[in-house]
Amino acid sequence: MPTVSMKVNGKQVSGEVEGRTLLVEFLRTNLGLTGTHVGCDTSQCGACVVHVDGKAVKSCTTLALACDGAAVTTIEGLASDGKLHPMQEAFRENHALQCGFCTPGMIMAGVDIVKRNGKKVSEATIRQELDGNICRCTGYHNIVKAIQAAASKM
């Protein structure tokens, strides 16, 4: 089996994977980083969103081998030095999560939306950009509020 090496949450890791092994499987099974979730099998729900080289990707449709040499950030690596990322804080303060299952993907997508659209990102833009993330609990109202609140602090 080929070996894949990458930096995950700032730490160099490597492991043996099959050609078909998905990034999400590598993260969850090989590295035990179970914060990244699998909510569908058609790349629609976004529960698996992580950052690869600073960009949001769906780790359920990314091969682990394709990330050889990449820098990957998962939900577990978003806080630094024990301090929550503004997006994590905003999700809690705005009650932007209920069951928590879509939350890691939402937070990672939210960070990416703000990075690309700036501090003054509009509600309409956030709603459009969340097209690839499904939440069944919150009705999105508080997720949108949280992303806007975090944007001003990022």
Place this chain on the structure above:
Amino acid sequence: MSTTGIGDRVPRKEDHRFITGKGRYTDDINLKGQAHAIFVRSPHAHAQIKKVDTKKAAAMPGVLGVYTGEDIKKDGIGGLICGWMIHSKDGSPMNAGPHPVLADGKVRYVGDHVAIVVAETVAQAKAAAEAVNVSYKELPCVVDAGKAQSSKVQVHDNARNNTVYNWSIGDEAATNAAFKSAAHVTKLDLVNNRLIPNAMEPRAAIGSYDTGEDHFTLYTTSQNPHVARLVISAFVGLAPEHKLRVIAPDVGGGFGSKIFIYAEEVACLWASKKVGGRPVKWNGERSESFMADAHGRDHVTTAELAMDKEGHFTAMRVKTIANMGAYLSTFASCVPTYLYATLLSGQYALPQIYCEVDAVYTNTAPVDALRGAGRPEATYVVERLVETAAREMGLDPAEIRRRNFVTAFPHQTPVIMCYDAGDYEASLSKALQMADYKGFEARKKAAARKGKLRGIGFSTYIEACGIAPSAAVGSLGAGVGLWESAEVRVNPVGSVEVLTGSHSHGQGHETTFAQLVSDRLGIDINTVSVVHGDTDKVQFGMGTYGSRSGAVGMSAISRALDKVEAKAKKIAAHVMEAAEGDIEFKNGTFTVKGTDKKMAFGEVALSAYVAHKFPTSEIEPGLKETSFYDPTNFTFPAGCHICEVEVDPETGITEIANWTAVDDFGTLINPMIVEGQVHGGITHGVGQAMTEACVYDSKSGQLLTGSFMDYCMPRADNVPSFNLGFTETKCPSNPLGMKGCGEAGAIAAPAAVMNAITDAVGVKDMPMPASPQTVWRACQGAMKKAAE
């Protein structure tokens, strides 16, 4: 004063683990020596199984075992049950067909379970499942509720015409008489579209058999682990209750779909024993959720509303055919009967109601409770009828409601329910004001100038939740009581653990339950923890569904806290050498009336465990109390939702321009969490009204909407930000005055949306979901009609 008590917007205690990726869902758990299961599922809607050849699969790499329906039968493992007996109107019991864990000679829907394959890895199990050779003799199938009774297809041998029951409620003769003398009758033919629940976490299970102890453990995505243990023990017969532990850890949403006891849970437990005690894990894929989670709704209804010439309602007559799918799921039978027809009176004083419900088998996935369970279907009937009646009578939709509102309580409806408290005028008038109803005509004109059609729709819903008084549901056919249990354990240092039979899968119990304790005992919320979801820790409980965890679950905690306080007062009296009647408890401190003697709650807790200063012959050491609370009535949340839409007649695209909701949930423990529940509920209802439809091909019985590519979940840009308000009438039936809030949005929303869209387009009715295509066609039809 505490800011973590009842009514405070306390940030959730559970959030930290979820926002840092440390939630612990079933698929995050990996047991030592774990093997993986894949199910061989039926590709046919209806077929006889001629032969299942497992030889080739069993010999494949990594395979530990392949087991079929014959194997499970040989081991004496029973089938799944439906726990609510409904009798037909002729008195005969419902015709429940067998519901085997693995198919017994026949498959009845696409996705039905044929065999379980256990292997070292998921990939090996999948490859072996492909190699299981099943010979089928395909049979014709029926999938549509409306066609089931006239079909030649027989889904179960014992259910003639595929009819599970033909049930009725109300006075038929009196209702018919009222219709005869009516000045006006409004009639609608309605389809309540079938929905697929789609909690974001797919179902999963790990069955683990301990060969040394002859003991099973099940980790599962369940809303009610104790009921799962009861059913798997007492009815499936896998193991007695003391030999089966069920753990439902973090659960990623339920919406009803995780109430039920599923074949996969039983099969993983049983298979673990078959493979010598290796834990067996099954993690459902989304396509399996689509195929084999219990679906919701799926009613075909004819509904009529009779009124006098001023628009006072005199009677309602409803005939519904309810699709049960291929098997009766755990609580399926009560959904289109006691959770549906008993709500047909709505918020209105309706003298007569008669409703008939035929429940039918079809070759589709089982249908059971889904967020709202019966009440969304009832509200859709009532509120579509009322809005249509207003249009036909030339009355303002608010005015026709006012003329018919129940205004005195308690109010006995003609369909069992006795409404205990409410103020429907209050929520209506507040909503009218918040929605700027007076300004609607101006907004409509402004929209018309942009070429858009603006419409407004009301839904003044009522629902019955906080289920439910045990004797009452027992008399209606329930196989269980619907009380809840709580145990409050005060530790010697004064911190508190609350063990509850409720289960949180997004509702925030770890926060709201702790708020109640913080409020009552005057202690820091961070010294309170809530324990749930494990049959080894919590003695028994009925779980979370039917918006019952506040009204029933928290009432049990409240009663246990009463007992804690009473015992603590006795102990404090001895320690402070005072009469028990002189002890007062406030803000976490026990004082002796008229003196400066006082003890903090924590000091009394320590005294209870040290037990030096009170006679243990009279007062037992320790401070731990239990309550089993049985409610005295349902609770009746009600409110007014107003939806305003703008339709583009050129494309059929409908935008929700405004959403106003004013709800009466009685006492709010944490308004922030309540608002979140309402947002989510409305969006679920908007999904039903505008985007979601489960479609089976009527000839082949294939599920055509088997993924998120084909089944349209509401996205962030399908809904607006919501404008919420509250009114409050306390529920008199529980100690906290609470009603339920988890389902109200999903109950109210579909009627509000469809009332708004039909108003905008100018048509009497339109099927759900009102997709752009459906709306566009209706616009074309309306324009053609206007031109003629």
